[in-house]
Amino acid sequence: MDFFIFALKRKMMFLRKNNTTTRLVFLFLSGILLLFIAAPLLGLFFSTSLPDLFETIKDPQVQESIGLTMGVSALFTLLAGFFALPLAYIMARKEFWGKAFIQGLIDLPIVLPHSAAGIAILGFISRDSALGRLAQMLGLNLVGSPFAIGLAMAFVSVPFLINAARDGFQAVPERLEQAARSLGASPFRVFRQISLPLAKPSVITGLVLMFARGMSEFGAVVIVAYHPMTTPVLIFDRFNSYGLDYARPVAVLFIIICILVFMMLRLLGRKKKKI
Amino acid sequence: MLSCRDLEYKVGSFHLKGFSLELQKGDYCALLGPSGSGKTIILELIAGLRTLKKGSIIIDGRDCTRMPPQHRPVGILFQDYALFPHMSVYENIAWPLKIRKMKKNDIKGMVENFASDLDIQRHLDRMPESLSGGEKQRVALARTLVIHPKVLLLDEPLSALDAPLRDQSALLLKKVSLTGITILHVTHDQAEVISLANRQMRWNLSAPNLHLKS
Numbered sequence: 001m002d003f004f005i006f007a008l009k010r011k012m013m014f015l016r017k018n019n020t021t022t023r024l025v026f027l028f029l030s031g032i033l034l035l036f037i038a039a040p041l042l043g044l045f046f047s048t049s050l051p052d053l054f055e056t057i058k059d060p061q062v063q064e065s066i067g068l069t070m071g072v073s074a075l076f077t078l079l080a081g082f083f084a085l086p087l088a089y090i091m092a093r094k095e096f097w098g099k100a101f102i103q104g105l106i107d108l109p110i111v112l113p114h115s116a117a118g119i120a121i122l123g124f125i126s127r128d129s130a131l132g133r134l135a136q137m138l139g140l141n142l143v144g145s146p147f148a149i150g151l152a153m154a155f156v157s158v159p160f161l162i163n164a165a166r167d168g169f170q171a172v173p174e175r176l177e178q179a180a181r182s183l184g185a186s187p188f189r190v191f192r193q194i195s196l197p198l199a200k201p202s203v204i205t206g207l208v209l210m211f212a213r214g215m216s217e218f219g220a221v222v223i224v225a226y227h228p229m230t231t232p233v234l235i236f237d238r239f240n241s242y243g244l245d246y247a248r249p250v251a252v253l254f255i256i257i258c259i260l261v262f263m264m265l266r267l268l269g270r271k272k273k274k275i
Numbered sequence: 276m277l278s279c280r281d282l283e284y285k286v287g288s289f290h291l292k293g294f295s296l297e298l299q300k301g302d303y304c305a306l307l308g309p310s311g312s313g314k315t316i317i318l319e320l321i322a323g324l325r326t327l328k329k330g331s332i333i334i335d336g337r338d339c340t341r342m343p344p345q346h347r348p349v350g351i352l353f354q355d356y357a358l359f360p361h362m363s364v365y366e367n368i369a370w371p372l373k374i375r376k377m378k379k380n381d382i383k384g385m386v387e388n389f390a391s392d393l394d395i396q397r398h399l400d401r402m403p404e405s406l407s408g409g410e411k412q413r414v415a416l417a418r419t420l421v422i423h424p425k426v427l428l429l430d431e432p433l434s435a436l437d438a439p440l441r442d443q444s445a446l447l448l449k450k451v452s453l454t455g456i457t458i459l460h461v462t463h464d465q466a467e468v469i470s471l472a473n474r475q476m477r478w479n480l481s482a483p484n485l486h487l488k489s
Contacts, residue, residue, distance in 0.1 A: 179353060179357035182351045183345075183371040198360070
């Protein structure tokens, strides 16, 4: 017994000396968290049969909803870029009164409940609003349109683009912009040929994040447009109407497509290095 | 050629007041002052990278006080060279010429000329990050000189270089000055400009009295 206690004490001392305890505890805690992320997804994949998955791929309603979701999210991500990049640049480069307030405003959609964001967008485009009335004069109803879906997606996801691009611009040394100005470039040319190319990896990360966040949005989208159905709304609709077994293959298919698209975008955005 | 009159500028706790300078064509003027005395800010004011509160800057008879930096006939060589890291050496030197919408063949000819004058022709395809300090400086100098500025502003051009390179670089600056360009060279080290400058000027923000030596 004494020998056993002695051996244990020595082992403890050895562990402490080598910092192994901390490493083991950290590894264990990290493992639990990774399992927490992976387990439900793996469970989802394993409980879906291949025939069910193929059946879902052929389902026109599913195909339509995936096309709509990805198309609208991509279009509104690109559209938002036109407005978000100048704003991100200003936030990175300029100091002005009320900057903290503007940053708070940019981050607001991240902390708002998404259903509340949906209600806000709905108020903005409903027939009582100026925009809604204008659309009605042109014979359009914005509520329940792909336009409304795009607005809801962009509203909740644009902070990711602005913040990533802002960090990218901040990392570009101001000296390079000054050198470019003194070499004869206008501020816009400096932005286009110096700042933007150097911030490109961060801007692409921001675009991918915005696209991803927009695509997966449910709360805000379901309020402004139940129909036409985006895939997250379709998954909810199938779960609500027919149960878990009908919703699961759609979810699995959408996850696979998301993973493929993001892997592709990451590869495209990877910096090519010249020597 | 370069005339700065009563320049006044304020940023944070830094306050520049009553700075004046007159340089003739071909002058090589050393502006001496300790670190933190605002020498770099003076260069940035002349280049138009900062906006003056008061005073005037006249270059080659033209009032440049409110002129944006891209229209001033001024070249500036920064202490850290500020080479564009996403462009090759060739692209760095060609960039200011592309902006001026010069023909591709003319650009090629000019870049090659300057590269051979500054002994960097074998580095044209390399990226700036792979160059040594001395090579970076010569690339930055070529990129500035290619636009034929009337006034060349040098921000501590020799302080970051090792001793043998420093002599080489000083020789190069001497060669550049012989082309007739007006040079304003700021430094904290008087020894490095003894053989270069035909005029010296001391500047200290805490005691802003100028001592001009010719």
